[in-house]
Amino acid sequence: MDTQSSATSPVPPAGPAPASPGVADLAVLLLRGDGAAGLGGLAGLESAFARAGLGERFASWVAVGPNAPVTPAELDRALGPSLEAMARAGRTDRARLASSLAELLPRVIDGLTPAGRIPTGRLATLWGLGRLLLGGRRRGAA
Numbered sequence: 001m002d003t004q005s006s007a008t009s010p011v012p013p014a015g016p017a018p019a020s021p022g023v024a025d026l027a028v029l030l031l032r033g034d035g036a037a038g039l040g041g042l043a044g045l046e047s048a049f050a051r052a053g054l055g056e057r058f059a060s061w062v063a064v065g066p067n068a069p070v071t072p073a074e075l076d077r078a079l080g081p082s083l084e085a086m087a088r089a090g091r092t093d094r095a096r097l098a099s100s101l102a103e104l105l106p107r108v109i110d111g112l113t114p115a116g117r118i119p120t121g122r123l124a125t126l127w128g129l130g131r132l133l134l135g136g137r138r139r140g141a142a
Helices: 023-032 041-051 055-062 072-079 081-089 094-112 122-133
Strands: none
Touching: 041 055, 041 072, 041 094, 055 094, 072 081, 072 094, 081 094
């Protein structure tokens, strides 16, 4: 017989906690172009970076060649409310998300623009994202 009172025993959770989306999932949310975090796909993201004075940085990710780095503070400046919406959706801290996206976003944009230009249309963006997620070759790969 259990000698502990039920008042002091922890109540087991009703079920597993819902999974939080990962950073890659949140990047997809940003690139989809709709919803609270969407900026209008790649073209909208490009505009957001240009408005923040980071157009050349974004252009380096699209162009063939090395990707210029972006700091979490610069990313926060460019994405503003979209970053906050993504952090809420991912149940994470805005600064932590900015740090993760600062490393991920240049590679994602680079992978979505293998021809060195932004693809037109949502289908082209989704195709590029699928190719990137499924391990498609990056430009310049042997």
